[in-house]
Structure formats: C-alpha cells, structure tokens
Amino acid sequence: MELSYILNELGEDRELYFNAVAPPILQTSNFAARSVADLRHMLQHEPEAHLYTRGNNPTVTILEKKIAALEGAEHAIAFGSGIAAVSAAVLSQVNTGDHVVCVKKPYTWTNTLMKRFLPRFGVEVTMVDGTDPENYRNAIKLNTRLLYLESPNSYTFELQDIAAVVAIAKEHNCKTIIDNSFASPVNQNPIAFGVDLVVHSCTKYIGGHSDTMGGIVCGSRETINRIFEREYMTLGAILSPHDAWLLIRGLRTLPVRMERIAASTSKVVDFLVKHPKVEKVHFPLLSSHPQYNLAQKQLRNNTGQFSVLLKTENIKKVEAFCDRLQHFLMAASWGGHESLIYPIAASYTDHGLKPTLPFNLVRFYIGLEDPEYLIRDIEQALEEI
Numbered sequence: 001m002e003l004s005y006i007l008n009e010l011g012e013d014r015e016l017y018f019n020a021v022a023p024p025i026l027q028t029s030n031f032a033a034r035s036v037a038d039l040r041h042m043l044q045h046e047p048e049a050h051l052y053t054r055g056n057n058p059t060v061t062i063l064e065k066k067i068a069a070l071e072g073a074e075h076a077i078a079f080g081s082g083i084a085a086v087s088a089a090v091l092s093q094v095n096t097g098d099h100v101v102c103v104k105k106p107y108t109w110t111n112t113l114m115k116r117f118l119p120r121f122g123v124e125v126t127m128v129d130g131t132d133p134e135n136y137r138n139a140i141k142l143n144t145r146l147l148y149l150e151s152p153n154s155y156t157f158e159l160q161d162i163a164a165v166v167a168i169a170k171e172h173n174c175k176t177i178i179d180n181s182f183a184s185p186v187n188q189n190p191i192a193f194g195v196d197l198v199v200h201s202c203t204k205y206i207g208g209h210s211d212t213m214g215g216i217v218c219g220s221r222e223t224i225n226r227i228f229e230r231e232y233m234t235l236g237a238i239l240s241p242h243d244a245w246l247l248i249r250g251l252r253t254l255p256v257r258m259e260r261i262a263a264s265t266s267k268v269v270d271f272l273v274k275h276p277k278v279e280k281v282h283f284p285l286l287s288s289h290p291q292y293n294l295a296q297k298q299l300r301n302n303t304g305q306f307s308v309l310l311k312t313e314n315i316k317k318v319e320a321f322c323d324r325l326q327h328f329l330m331a332a333s334w335g336g337h338e339s340l341i342y343p344i345a346a347s348y349t350d351h352g353l354k355p356t357l358p359f360n361l362v363r364f365y366i367g368l369e370d371p372e373y374l375i376r377d378i379e380q381a382l383e384e385i
C-alpha cells in the first residue's frame with residue numbers, strides 16, 4: 001500500500017460525513033441499535049462493531065487502520081498512552097509461571113513493568129544485553145513465552161538484530177514484541193522481520209507536536225482481537241476520539257517531519273563528533289558505530305534522538321552546559337516540533353539510588369528548527385565544558 005494513500009485516504013469514508021476533508025471527532029460514548037436483532041449482531045461482533053466507545057469509536061478506528069497499514073500489520077488497537085499499549089501487549093502474552101526475556105535498559109516504565117509489576121503476578125523476567133542476539137537465546141528457559149525488544153534502545157540507542165531475535169523466538173516457540181517508538185513507522189517496520197506485535201508511543205513522532213498522548217499495538221487480526229476482548233476492554237486505557245483526531249492530523253505530516261529531522265540530526269551529529277569537548281556520541285547511524293551495518297539493514301533513515309558524553313569529570317560543568325542552551329527545552333519525551341535535551345545529571349542527587357547511566361550523558365532530540373541555529377546554540381554552550 002502506498003504511503004500517500006495510507007496517510008490521505010485509507011480509512012476515511014468521507015461520504016459518510018458530508019465529504020468533509022478532515023474527519024469528524026465522534027465525541028460519543030455509545031451508539032444506538034436500530035432493533036434487537038441489530039443489537040444482538042453488535043454484541044456478537046463487538047471487536048468490529050460500534051457499540052460503545054470503550055470498545056470502538058469511528059475516529060479512533062481511522063487512526064488504527066492507518067497505523068496498522070504503515071506497519072504492514074493486519075490490525076491495530078489504540079490506547080491512551082504508549083505505556084498502556086506496552087503493558088497491554090505484554091500482559092496479553094504471559095500467564096503466572098511464565099518467563100520473559102527483555103532487552104536491558106528499556107524505557108523507564110517498561111522497566112518498571114518488567115522488574116516490579118510482572119513479578120507480582122508470578123511472571124519472571126530476565127534482562128539481557130540485546131546487542132548480541134545469542135544473549136536472548138542463552139536466557140531462554142522452558143517456561144519462556146516472550147522476547148521483548150526496544151530497538152533502538154532508550155538513552156544509548158543500541159540496536160537488537162530483529163530478524164535474529166525473531167528466529168530464536170520461533171525456534172523456542174516464543175512470541176516477540178518490539179517497542180518501535182524510536183524509529184517511527186516510517187523508518188522501521190518490524191513485522192517485515194517477523195515480529196508478532198509492534199508497539200508505539202504515539203505521543204512521540206506520530207503526534208509530532210507535543211500536545212497529545214496515545215499508544216498503539218499492531219499485529220495479526222486474531223491477536224489484536226484477543227487483546228480487545230481481554231486487556232483492552234477490562235483495563236479500559238482507551239484513546240479519546242479527540243486525541244485520535246490529533247494523532248490522525250499528526251500522521252499527515254509524519255514522513256515530511258521525519259525527513260527534515262533526519263537531515264538536521266545528521267548535521268548536528270556531524271558537528272558534535274568532531275568537537276573536542278565531546279567524548280562520544282551514541283547514534284547508530286554514524287559510520288563509526290559498531291552496529292552501523294545492522295542499523296542500515298533495519299532502519300530506513302536516522303531519527304532525531306542521540307546522546308552525548310561530555311568530556312568532563314565535573315557534574316557542575318554538565319549542568320552549566322545544559323542550563324546555557326537557549327534553543328533546547330529541557331524536558332522528557334521527544335518527537336515534537338521542538339528540540340529537547342534530557343540530562344542524566346538531573347537523576348544524580350546527594351541521596352537515593354545511584355543511576356546506572358553516567359552523569360555526563362545528555363540525551364538530545366532534534367526537532368524542526370534550522371539545524372544551524374541549533375548548532376550555534378550547542379557551540380556556545382560547550383564553552384562551559
């Protein structure tokens with residue numbers, strides 16, 4: 001299916017809504033049946049029917065159809081946040097007594113799900129360094145049901161070899177789930193590598209404007225319908241029609257934004273790798289990166305996130321660098337129009353847990369601004385180091 005068709009036409013039955021170019025926000029909690037027979041039919045086919053908005057809503061359905069097509073999946077189901085989508089996908093694959101192998105250092109709340117939440121329900125989790133697929137194989141036990149990936153990985157952007165991990169999963173009769181938020185559905189399609197379920201935080205690139213939250217799970221019709229009937233309907237973490245509408249609007253410009261972000265990020269990374277005050281740039285699409293070949297195989301283009309190790313032993317200098325940036329907002333998340341930094345130094349306190357990442361690591365996200373404008377800003381802030 002062509003990208004232009006998916007983004008502009010698929011799922012939009014405009015004749016049903018006065019040929020309006022933008023879809024309506026169907027802000028309704030429920031839908032009336034015309035007769036008892038009609039209601040009976042709706043009840044029997046709820047995964048497809050419009051009966052109640054906690055199940056299906058036509059505005060949300062448009063979004064689901066488009067993202068499923070972008071990922072090459074049969075079907076998709078939208079949630080109110082990325083982590084709701086991650087949690088529902090994972091919970092749909094495990095029962096008490098099962099074991100999960102998960103990539104080390106996933107997104108913070110995925111980490112909490114794996115380390116603190118699943119064990120409460122008798123699900124055991126092993127975290128592995130995902131840069132070598134054999135680590136997944138070596139962690140598999142008789143009760144392993146699920147291999148979980150996030151590629152590129154949070155903060156340091158290591159990749160997992162998706163096809164190799166899928167092959168290991170199939171040998172051992174395990175399912176695979178990948179969080180594909182970092183790449184976006186434009187730059188990486190894991191279903192083509194055989195992954196069972198692909199998850200996105202739509203809050204990031206898909207929304208693209210830092211003004212809405214959402215999540216989605218893509219997979220086979222059978223698996224998605226099973227999630228609908230169990231995790232989706234009981235946990236109720238649905239996406240509102242208004243947020244779905246904002247995410248559809250975000251999708252219209254997704255490829256254009258990703259192209260601009262990729263080009264700008266290359267320029268900023270080029271500047272940083274040559275800078276004497278930068279020790280290292282974590283960015284898999286650098287030709288010097290140990291996983292460069294794999295990155296080229298899996299990713300169509302680079303994205304806007306990378307992290308930088310500043311050349312200093314002094315946390316105060318890292319703080320001064322971050323505080324001096326004028327055109328980067330200091331914030332969590334990423335994927336919007338605005339460039340951001342997220343300094344690990346903020347997690348260092350005089351008391352409490354010691355973070356596993358170094359204090360001189362700063363995560364960057366490059367937005368839609370002129371890259372030269374951003375480079376000038378970084379250049380002047382690096383004077384603090």
Ligand SMILES: Cc1ncc(COP(=O)(O)O)c(C=O)c1O
Binds near residue numbers: 179182200213
């Ligand atoms: C890789 C990744 N997955 C999932 C999430 C969770 O998404 P949300 O904040 O939409 O719940 C995030 C959020 O930062 C993320 O970075």
